[in-house]
Amino acid sequence: AQKITQTQPGMFVQEKEAVTLDCTYDTSDPSYGLFWYKQPSSGEMIFLIYQGSYDQQNATEGRYSLNFQKARKSANLVISASQLGDSAMYFCAMREGGKKLVFGTGTRLLVSP
Amino acid sequence: NAGVTQTPKFRVLKTGQSMTLLCAQDMNHEYMYWYRQDPGMGLRLIHYSVGEGTTAKGEVPDGYNVSRLKKQNFLLGLESAAPSQTSVYFCASSYIGVNQETQYFGPGTRLLVL
Numbered sequence: 001a002q003k004i005t006q007t008q009p010g011m012f013v014q015e016k017e018a019v020t021l022d023c024t025y026d027t028s029d030p031s032y033g034l035f036w037y038k039q040p041s042s043g044e045m046i047f048l049i050y051q052g053s054y055d056q057q058n059a060t061e062g063r064y065s066l067n068f069q070k071a072r073k074s075a076n077l078v079i080s081a082s083q084l085g086d087s088a089m090y091f092c093a094m095r096e097g098g099k100k101l102v103f104g105t106g107t108r109l110l111v112s113p
Numbered sequence: 114n115a116g117v118t119q120t121p122k123f124r125v126l127k128t129g130q131s132m133t134l135l136c137a138q139d140m141n142h143e144y145m146y147w148y149r150q151d152p153g154m155g156l157r158l159i160h161y162s163v164g165e166g167t168t169a170k171g172e173v174p175d176g177y178n179v180s181r182l183k184k185q186n187f188l189l190g191l192e193s194a195a196p197s198q199t200s201v202y203f204c205a206s207s208y209i210g211v212n213q214e215t216q217y218f219g220p221g222t223r224l225l226v227l
Contacts, residue, residue: 004155033214045156045203045218052214100156100171101146101205101216103155 002095003027004104009022011109013082020067021107032096033076036066039106040088046083048090051075064098119204119219120179126194126226134189134222136204145187146171146216147179149200156203160226162187194226 005024013019025034036048051059051066059066067076075094079086092104120135136145139222143164148156158171160179168179176198178190188208191198201223207216 035214035216037218043201043221045205045216045221047215050214093156095214100161101156102158102172103148105153105155 003102004092006092006104006105006107013111015113016081018080019082021090023075025061025073025094027096029096032094035093036077036090037091079102086109087111117204117206117217117219119222121222123223130194131192134202136187136219137185138206142206142208144192146205147189148203151200196226200224
């Protein structure tokens, strides 16, 4: 069974607009963590944001926020005021129970001028 | 503070050859991981380690071995390379604290098996 599902293979957004990248997860473990990573064309993996399953508030890091809806098992990434440099692949990931991290298949975001 | 480094950055192997990928981190992290990334499949965990001297299997461990003799190093070995192991390999280390966790990735190693 797919643990992390990213249903949007590609997304387009205009510069300065906000965009939401979807992520749903599947786990029966009450303790888990959710992550978002950015992978630009250069290939490196850049950590963006983390949300713990017990966190009451949605995580925010600058222009990034994680819309955590526990009952729906979703952890969408919201990027506000998109910039051209935001064009990249974005991966959602989950750590459950032990120390393994499971990744989704990614969403390619293209920001146009 | 170099973060996570990987050696080599690129390698070409013939089927049946062996090689070792080296991952090093200078952040004193307990947890280290090896992933492979293939087109359209995201990152898949090969092996991981929760501390010096310990290793565990991930999603796709077959054909790989690992060792964590020193806390700062995590080695990934291919004993007999196969074309199916052509991929980009990422190493990562992580800090797990109270209500916070961060994984730091290395720059990746591109491996081509002919």
